[in-house]
Amino acid sequence: MTFNASLHAHSDHPVAAPLSEANTERLLRRAVQGRTRPRLLDLGCGRGAWLHRALTAFPQARAAGVDVDAQALALARAEAEALGVADRLTLHETPAAEFRAGEGYDVVLCVGATHAFGGLPATLEAARRHLAPGGVAVVGEGFWEREPDAATLRELGSTREEFGDLAATVARVTEAGWAPVHGHTSTLGEWDEYEWSWTGSLTRWALDHPGDPHSTEALRRATAHRDGWLNGYRGTLGFVTLVLRPVPSPGV
Numbered sequence: 153m154t155f156n157a158s159l160h161a162h163s164d165h166p167v168a169a170p171l172s173e174a175n176t177e178r179l180l181r182r183a184v185q186g187r188t189r190p191r192l193l194d195l196g197c198g199r200g201a202w203l204h205r206a207l208t209a210f211p212q213a214r215a216a217g218v219d220v221d222a223q224a225l226a227l228a229r230a231e232a233e234a235l236g237v238a239d240r241l242t243l244h245e246t247p248a249a250e251f252r253a254g255e256g257y258d259v260v261l262c263v264g265a266t267h268a269f270g271g272l273p274a275t276l277e278a279a280r281r282h283l284a285p286g287g288v289a290v291v292g293e294g295f296w297e298r299e300p301d302a303a304t305l306r307e308l309g310s311t312r313e314e315f316g317d318l319a320a321t322v323a324r325v326t327e328a329g330w331a332p333v334h335g336h337t338s339t340l341g342e343w344d345e346y347e348w349s350w351t352g353s354l355t356r357w358a359l360d361h362p363g364d365p366h367s368t369e370a371l372r373r374a375t376a377h378r379d380g381w382l383n384g385y386r387g388t389l390g391f392v393t394l395v396l397r398p399v400p401s402p403g404v
């Protein structure tokens with residue numbers, strides 16, 4: 153099996169995005185509030201952290217998660233069983249863009265996974281297709297806090313055009329026919345916590361498993377990631393999570 157650095161790197165953080173525990177909780181509650189039997193769909197769910205949280209907090213909720221990472225989905229299943237919520241969770245190992253549901257969802261999440269659709273506009277289109285009437289989308293996307301230099305773009309494997317600044321990112325969303333009803337811009341502190349957790353978890357795993365054939369690679373990946381962050385995108389790449397409602401077309 154190939155080494156899945158991301159699984160170790162994300163083992164210690166509330167979700168696989170630069171969001172604190174409290175802000176993750178707040179965004180979820182804003183999305184779910186007022187719904188008695190919420191149905192949630194997470195596109196690019198990873199280890200299922202958002203869905204576990206929702207299923208635990210809302211005993212009437214049901215949820216589906218979609219991801220291409222079989223190991224992450226296995227962990228999502230195991231954690232759901234440990235939490236006693238597995239009977240309300242369905243997991244699909246399939247590319248998010250190919251996922252076809254037989255029902256609409258009240259809350260469609262895609263946080264840190266818009267690349268699964270090739271970017272924000274296609275993610276918003278997919279979210280709209282999956283929404284039940286009255287539903288909301290929760291979309292987490294990167295943006296430029298300041299102009300990226302060439303080294304930062306190289307480090308991230310991004311282009312300048314991949315993201316806009318915060319205002320341009322929100323404009324892309326509203327121009328696509330969505331209204332933000334809540335949002336959270338990750339702070340530098342949340343980013344730091346996320347990156348220290350990412351690199352720290354992976355480093356700890358490597359040092360705790362010196363005999364593992366992947367430990368040298370794990371330490372190398374953690375170091376390279378930390379260097380790339382500290383010398384490159386720290387303070388340049390931002391992250392915003394928006395709770396969105398579709399704006400009805402005129403005359404509808």
Ligand SMILES: C[S@@+](CC[C@H](N)C(=O)[O-])C[C@H]1O[C@@H](n2cnc3c(N)ncnc32)[C@H](O)[C@@H]1O
Nearest residue numbers: 167168196197198219220221247248264265268
């Ligand atoms: C940064 S993680 C975010 C996970 C989760 N949304 C969270 O916030 O905890 C991105 C996830 O997108 C998944 N992903 C990448 N490409 C995908 C695709 N084409 N279809 C479905 N999931 C995909 C990855 O496997 C990974 O689990």
